Amino acid sequence: MTSESDLAKRLHDDAPPETSKTASPARALLAETVTINRTAQELYDFWRDPANLAGVMENIDAIEVIDRDRSRWTVKAPAGRTVGWESLITQDEPGRAITWQSGPDADVANSGRIEFKEAGARGTVVTATIAYDPPGGTIGQFIAKLFQREPRIQTRRDLRRFKQLMETGEIATAARTRKQLEEEQV
Amino acid sequence: MRALTWHGKHDVRVDTVDDPEILNPRDAIIRITATAICGSDLHLYDGYIPTMKAGDILGHEFMGEVVEVGARSTLQHGQKVVVPFTISCGSCYHCGKHQYSACDNGNPADNQDIGRELYGQPMSGLFGYSHMTGGYAGGQAEYVRVPFSDVGPIVIPDGVEDEKVLFLSDILPTGWMAAENAQIEPGDTVAVWGCGPVGLFAVQSAFLMGAERVIAIDHFPRRLELARRFGAEAINFEETRTYEALMEMTGGIGPDAVIDAVGLEAHGFFVDNVVDQIKASMFLGTDRTHSIRQAILACRKGGRVSMPAVYGGFVDKFPLGAFMEKGLTLKTGQTHVQHFMPGLLNAIVEGKIDTTFLISHRMALEDAPKGYKMFHDNQNEVTKVVLKTDLAMAAE
Numbered sequence: 082m083t084s085e086s087d088l089a090k091r092l093h094d095d096a097p098p099e100t101s102k103t104a105s106p107a108r109a110l111l112a113e114t115v116t117i118n119r120t121a122q123e124l125y126d127f128w129r130d131p132a133n134l135a136g137v138m139e140n141i142d143a144i145e146v147i148d149r150d151r152s153r154w155t156v157k158a159p160a161g162r163t164v165g166w167e168s169l170i171t172q173d174e175p176g177r178a179i180t181w182q183s184g185p186d187a188d189v190a191n192s193g194r195i196e197f198k199e200a201g202a203r204g205t206v207v208t209a210t211i212a213y214d215p216p217g218g219t220i221g222q223f224i225a226k227l228f229q230r231e232p233r234i235q236t237r238r239d240l241r242r243f244k245q246l247m248e249t250g251e252i253a254t255a256a257r258t259r260k261q262l263e264e265e266q267v
Numbered sequence: 268m269r270a271l272t273w274h275g276k277h278d279v280r281v282d283t284v285d286d287p288e289i290l291n292p293r294d295a296i297i298r299i300t301a302t303a304i305c306g307s308d309l310h311l312y313d314g315y316i317p318t319m320k321a322g323d324i325l326g327h328e329f330m331g332e333v334v335e336v337g338a339r340s341t342l343q344h345g346q347k348v349v350v351p352f353t354i355s356c357g358s359c360y361h362c363g364k365h366q367y368s369a370c371d372n373g374n375p376a377d378n379q380d381i382g383r384e385l386y387g388q389p390m391s392g393l394f395g396y397s398h399m400t401g402g403y404a405g406g407q408a409e410y411v412r413v414p415f416s417d418v419g420p421i422v423i424p425d426g427v428e429d430e431k432v433l434f435l436s437d438i439l440p441t442g443w444m445a446a447e448n449a450q451i452e453p454g455d456t457v458a459v460w461g462c463g464p465v466g467l468f469a470v471q472s473a474f475l476m477g478a479e480r481v482i483a484i485d486h487f488p489r490r491l492e493l494a495r496r497f498g499a500e501a502i503n504f505e506e507t508r509t510y511e512a513l514m515e516m517t518g519g520i521g522p523d524a525v526i527d528a529v530g531l532e533a534h535g536f537f538v539d540n541v542v543d544q545i546k547a548s549m550f551l552g553t554d555r556t557h558s559i560r561q562a563i564l565a566c567r568k569g570g571r572v573s574m575p576a577v578y579g580g581f582v583d584k585f586p587l588g589a590f591m592e593k594g595l596t597l598k599t600g601q602t603h604v605q606h607f608m609p610g611l612l613n614a615i616v617e618g619k620i621d622t623t624f625l626i627s628h629r630m631a632l633e634d635a636p637k638g639y640k641m642f643h644d645n646q647n648e649v650t651k652v653v654l655k656t657d658l659a660m661a662a663e
């Protein structure tokens with residue numbers, strides 16, 4: 082995931098590589114960071130059970146837990162279709178980080194890592210890094226369509242919902258009626 | 268239920284819409300008894316605020332009776348509450364610092380994108396104030412859904428009239444925070460631009476915080492008269508050259524602190540104002556900023572600038588040089604209402620602060636469109652319109 086230009090850039094500053102203006106890694110890479118006013122252990126525990134994630138992520142049809150490290154993801158796609166993949170936890174660092182990768186039969190190949198770093202009175206700094214096939218290729222275009230928006234924005238919104246749920250016990254909505262809320266969640 | 272809805276510039280109507288429901292565990296449903304039209308609502312009425320949608324329910328100053336609560340609300344059925352206009356969770360880092368209007372969680376996740384683009388970080392949700400601040404339905408209605416009802420609404424003791432406490436929802440804490448942001452020291456002279464509700468409460472608060480003199484600036488005689496009643500000296504900017512007058516009145520030093528309580532709707536035939544107005548009407552994206560420019564020029568060297576007035580976008584000809592060279596300090600922001608409510612409620616109950624002097628008109632909710640037009644067209648007479656759900660509609 083690190084290209085020559087990433088390395089060159091690091092000689093000049095200390096910013097995370099995915100914020101580089103010039104890096105062109107082999108796979109599209111995005112990272113989003115949010116600070117959550119909870120302990121790293123609490124946040125890790127929530128994230129370690131994939132069944133919890135359907136509530137904070139958009140466009141999820143179902144997440145079935147297969148065993149402790151494997152889960153089957155079904156995601157809504159345009160025109161009422163769905164796409165899916167098996168997700169495998171490849172590295173588990175309790176209270177600190179989780180790394181995953183999609184299985185060989187995935188409709189959309191993807192991999193990612195979520196890290197939880199204690200930040201004192203501010204809570205925990207949570208960074209999600211997600212790699213997927215670069216935009217432009219057919220799969221990339223498909224992903225853009227699939228998420229109906231830029232994956233970065235999608236990820237940012239998912240992290241905000243995660244933060245809301247962990248900090249407040251609920252996910253904020255401006256809906257006034259149950260009907261409006263359901264329309265929002267489609 | 269009936270609710271005041273926005274349909275475009277100078278077009279608000281009372282429509283029948285679906286009643287609100289409890290959607291989250293910390294929600295409560297309030298039956299509105301009294302709600303007010305705010306100077307900030309005029310920015311919506313005049314079409315200055317982007318991200319409004321036809322049918323949006325307005326109103327962010329309201330109070331009423333608890334009629335339904337979610338599982339985690341701490342309110343009880345039948346309690347009388349005043350609701351802060353800022354929707355804040357009480358549990359994020361910013362709420363922990365009592366910076367409630369900077370709450371990370373009050374604004375729904377998807378609506379935070381705009382704030383991030385425009386301001387760098389999204390702000391809290393607000394009731395009835397465009398989709399950038401959440402798109403929440405407001406309280407100029409019969410009922411309202413109040414999220415985070417365990418941290419926002421303040422319970423009002425029995426026997427205290429609505430009119431005495433309604434303004435805890437916004438303008439009283441806003442005027443108070445404006446004075447606090449002016450960091451007043453005993454013996455100070457404070458100048459306040461704008462004698463609307465916010466400016467008038469800032470005048471009252473400044474005296475309570477130890478200001479020796481307060482100079483109030485407006486062009487509406489009735490509003491200036493209200494400022495005078497609290498002991499302020501008045502400048503009518505239509506009759507007087509404000510900067511020159513301030514210099515003469517302060518021995519050439521300038522006021523120690525200046526408060527801009529005007530904002531986007533700055534009136535007056537000043538060259539910079541007219542240019543701002545033309546650009547704003549063509550959506551060329553500048554705010555009308557005459558009052559803050561003048562406040563910065565008049566302020567004494569090393570003085571403090573407090574800006575409760577609302578600005579939304581970019582400004583032209585902001586006197587950054589004067590600001591820097593004179594070593595001024597600027598404090599501003601949407602009010603951290605929850606932080607100020609308990610102390611101010613006590614002050615009202617103890618009779619230290621009067622709020623009812625402000626109310627010039629009481630109307631039925633059904634008459635709200637008339638109320639908007641009057642408040643917009645006749646600011647001299649109309650200082651504050653309170654809408655009540657138990658009043659009958661006025662005869663034509």
Ligand SMILES: NC(=O)c1ccc[n+]([C@@H]2O[C@H](COP(=O)([O-])OP(=O)(O)OC[C@H]3O[C@@H](n4cnc5c(N)ncnc54)[C@H](O)[C@@H]3O)[C@@H](O)[C@H]2O)c1
Pocket residue numbers: 305306307308309310437438441460461462463464465466484485486487490504528529530531532533534535557558574575576577600601602646
């Ligand atoms: N910071 C917050 O959280 C917060 C909360 C409420 C209101 N506000 C803002 O505070 C401001 C005042 O609110 P309000 O309800 O008192 O509004 P208002 O419209 O009733 O009052 C504004 C007053 O300013 C006067 N004025 C206009 N141009 C002037 C000028 N050039 N010099 C001096 N005075 C001038 C007007 O005559 C009017 O009396 C608005 O911008 C409003 O949006 C901010």
Ligand SMILES: [Zn+2]
Pocket residue numbers: 305306307308327328352437438
């Ligand atoms: Zn207001």
Ligand SMILES: [Zn+2]
Pocket residue numbers: 355356357358359360361362363369370371372373
């Ligand atoms: Zn908060």
